[in-house]
Amino acid sequence: MNPDHQQSTPRARVAFITGAAGGIGRGIAEHLAELGYSLGLSDISEDALQTVANDIADATGVAVSARAADLADRQSVQAAVDATVADLGGLDVLVNCAGILKDARIEKMDPAVFRQVIEVNLIGMLTTTAAALPALRCSGSGRIISLTSRAWLGNFGSTNYAASKGGIAGVSRSLSLSLAPDGITVNCIAPGFIETPMSNSMPAHILDRVRHSIPVGRVGRPIDVARAVAFLGDANAGYVTGQSIPVCGGRSISGSIRKDTVSA
Numbered sequence: 210m211n212p213d214h215q216q217s218t219p220r221a222r223v224a225f226i227t228g229a230a231g232g233i234g235r236g237i238a239e240h241l242a243e244l245g246y247s248l249g250l251s252d253i254s255e256d257a258l259q260t261v262a263n264d265i266a267d268a269t270g271v272a273v274s275a276r277a278a279d280l281a282d283r284q285s286v287q288a289a290v291d292a293t294v295a296d297l298g299g300l301d302v303l304v305n306c307a308g309i310l311k312d313a314r315i316e317k318m319d320p321a322v323f324r325q326v327i328e329v330n331l332i333g334m335l336t337t338t339a340a341a342l343p344a345l346r347c348s349g350s351g352r353i354i355s356l357t358s359r360a361w362l363g364n365f366g367s368t369n370y371a372a373s374k375g376g377i378a379g380v381s382r383s384l385s386l387s388l389a390p391d392g393i394t395v396n397c398i399a400p401g402f403i404e405t406p407m408s409n410s411m412p413a414h415i416l417d418r419v420r421h422s423i424p425v426g427r428v429g430r431p432i433d434v435a436r437a438v439a440f441l442g443d444a445n446a447g448y449v450t451g452q453s454i455p456v457c458g459g460r461s462i463s464g465s466i467r468k469d470t471v472s473a
């Protein structure tokens with residue numbers, strides 16, 4: 210064959226996931242690896258991140274670039290994104306998944322803790338998105354998918370967390386307008402109760418009440434969220450933008466009391 214006519218092998222689609230060492234982040238990474246994505250993984254927890262990266266690379270054989278970063282440290286976030294682009298040849302899907310939960314009643318809410326949750330969850334999402342934008346623009350089918358929460362509708366004791374997640378939803382709707390001409394879609398996934406270390410940190414009696422309020426009758430799993438990420442991240446999903454998709458087993462609908470918990 211004439212070497213002038215040889216085409217370079219197209220690279221695999223690349224996703225960069227923050228919070229990849231956590232319950233949902235790992236689930237998303239595993240699912241995208243099964244779908245053939247190359248993965249840029251990041252988390253503040255370096256050892257746990259390396260374990261996830263090694264496990265996924267060993268199990269699936271996909272290319273994985275792992276680099277620790279703190280969402281509150283702009284330079285470390287930029288370095289992690291840059292490492293992914295350099296190691297994997299580009300970037301198509303950004304998944305803003307890292308987040309923290311520090312609930313307290315308003316009377317006991319330390320303003321420093323309020324600021325910390327906004328800094329990590331909301332400003333961190335903005336920082337990561339800004340760092341990834343040049344590479345996403347080059348993709349031609351860039352996708353930004355951010356984890357909000359059903360809690361942004363309002364949750365007892367969650368003023369800081371709900372503010373951060375509602376902020377992400379507003380940022381995403383606005384960004385979807387400015388990035389549409391670049392072929393980049395911007396969407397959110399609002400999980401309900403997904404069984405992970407974060408959700409299991411709630412007091413037992415609250416966990417029990419939450420479990421009984423899920424209309425489909427079971428708690429969510431990371432794979433439930435990962436399947437929604439796979440849909441939104443697909444190159445063919447370009448007509449869905451500026452949206453928030455609840456993945457909550459129906460809990461975001463009305464008061465969410467399951468039928469079998471109500472006496473006739």
Ligand SMILES: NC(=O)c1ccc[n+]([C@@H]2O[C@H](COP(=O)([O-])OP(=O)(O)OC[C@H]3O[C@@H](n4cnc5c(N)ncnc54)[C@H](O)[C@@H]3O)[C@@H](O)[C@H]2O)c1
Pocket residue numbers: 227228229230231232233234251252253254278279280281305306307308309329356357358359360399400401402403404405406407408
């Ligand atoms: N589990 C649920 O029920 C649930 C429900 C709604 C929304 N969410 C959202 O989904 C996302 C993932 O939640 P999860 O349940 O997997 O939580 P998780 O605690 O298991 O994972 C969160 C990850 O974020 C990382 N992280 C924390 N601070 C960071 C920082 N400053 N910089 C970089 N990484 C940092 C942690 O190390 C951890 O690995 C979060 O944004 C959370 O708000 C979770």
